[in-house]
Amino acid sequence: MKAVELRNVTKVYKTKYYEVVALRNVNLEVELGEFIAVMGPSGSGKSTLLNLVGCLDKPTEGEVIIKGRRTRELSDRELTKLRRDEIGFIFQQYNLIPTLTVEENIELPMVFKGISKEERERRVRELAEKLGIYELLERKPAELSGGQQQRVAIARALANKPSILLCDEPTGNLDSKSGEIVMEAIKELNEEGVTVILVTHDESLKRYAERVVKLRDGMIVDVSSNGS
Ligand code: ADP
Ligand code: ADP
Numbered sequence: 001m002k003a004v005e006l007r008n009v010t011k012v013y014k015t016k017y018y019e020v021v022a023l024r025n026v027n028l029e030v031e032l033g034e035f036i037a038v039m040g041p042s043g044s045g046k047s048t049l050l051n052l053v054g055c056l057d058k059p060t061e062g063e064v065i066i067k068g069r070r071t072r073e074l075s076d077r078e079l080t081k082l083r084r085d086e087i088g089f090i091f092q093q094y095n096l097i098p099t100l101t102v103e104e105n106i107e108l109p110m111v112f113k114g115i116s117k118e119e120r121e122r123r124v125r126e127l128a129e130k131l132g133i134y135e136l137l138e139r140k141p142a143e144l145s146g147g148q149q150q151r152v153a154i155a156r157a158l159a160n161k162p163s164i165l166l167c168d169e170p171t172g173n174l175d176s177k178s179g180e181i182v183m184e185a186i187k188e189l190n191e192e193g194v195t196v197i198l199v200t201h202d203e204s205l206k207r208y209a210e211r212v213v214k215l216r217d218g219m220i221v222d223v224s225s226n227g228s
Contacts, residue, residue, distance in 0.1 A: 001068045003164055003195040004030040004053050009062035011048050011218075022048040024218040025062070032067075032163070035187070035196045037206055040215035046199040047168060049215070053197060054166050055083045067163065084113060088157030088165045088194075092172035094149040096141040102152050103128075103137040109159040127155040131185055147178025154185055164195045171202065183208055 011023040023045045030036050038046050051057045052064050055071055064071045066082060074082065096105050103124055110120045128134040131151040141149055150170060157165060167186060171179030187208050190196045198209060206212050207226065214222040 001032065002029050002065070003032045003034065003067060004028070004197070005063070005065040006049075006052070007063040007065070009052065009059045009064060011045070011052065011057070012060045022218050023052075023059075026218070026220055028213065028220065030195060030197060033190070033193050033195055034211065035190045035198070035209045037198045037200060037209035037212045038215060039199075039201060039203070039206070039212060041201060044215040045218040046201075046215055048218075050166050050168050050197065050199050053164075054087055054089055055079050084109070084160060086163050088154075088160075088162035090150065090153045090157050090165070090167050090170050092169040094141070094146075094153045094173075096149055096152060096156070098141050100140070101137065102133065102139055102141070102144070105141070105152060106155045106159055109156060113160055115160075123159060124155075127158055131155050145178065146174050147181055150174065150178070150182045151185060154182070154189075158189070158194075162194070164197065165189060167196065167198045167200075169200055169202075170198070171200070171205065 006026050006028040009023055009026045010021065013020045013022055026049065038049060040046055052059055055066070067086060069082060071079060106124050106127060107120045110123060128137055131154060133148060133151050133155065136144060136148060141152070144152065165186065170186065171182055174182060183205060186196060198205065210226055212224050212226065213220055
């Protein structure tokens, strides 16, 4: 089984005045446990690809298959469950809820899933330790540095033990030192078995990936494997 398969995926955004072909006949297989980087200039379709894999949007044509499950054939409820159980998302802008503490932010996906308070607390402690944010649990997001906020966002993304972590420019707002800490955390999770799909236009992040896919104008124009 593959973590993710895209088969002849095309995505067209239709607006009132024009159409944009954001992805054009894209084929891609991501192995379980792989770390793949998707690179390309702004507008090349990176976010669209990630949104399709994250089941946040549907392809206009073609198949998106997540761990053997054809998403086209799933109902909205099944899709929501698949997303909640299998997929974690992190973004450039952290997207933490400002009125909640760090602990409450990390807990939230588990609340939605109906996990008991006891189990939630255990999991929060485990994740906080892993990501080095234990002493921040009582704080609010605004009291944290960007790098700390992103590590909280990673902990939240992992709360329900997803097998696939989707990262959209996770270091885009960070200085290089904080970015490195965040990337090392993502790398470590990958080494523990989480499949990582990283979208970035930062060439320096290529070294973390086993495979680099280049997009241009909605098409895959190059795939290369890293020696390391
Ligand atoms: P990237 O992430 O590489 O910058 P995107 O996937 O965001 O690329 O965008 C690919 C193309 O699709 C761009 O031309 C963009 O303007 C267009 N696009 C993205 N989202 C929408 C949308 N919701 N409606 C219309 N066009 C969109
Ligand atoms: P990115 O950082 O991936 O380049 P963008 O700035 O292209 O992000 O897009 C941010 C959001 O705006 C995305 O959710 C995308 O779907 C939407 N978007 C991008 N281009 C367009 C567009 N031409 N029309 C409508 N929505 C768009």
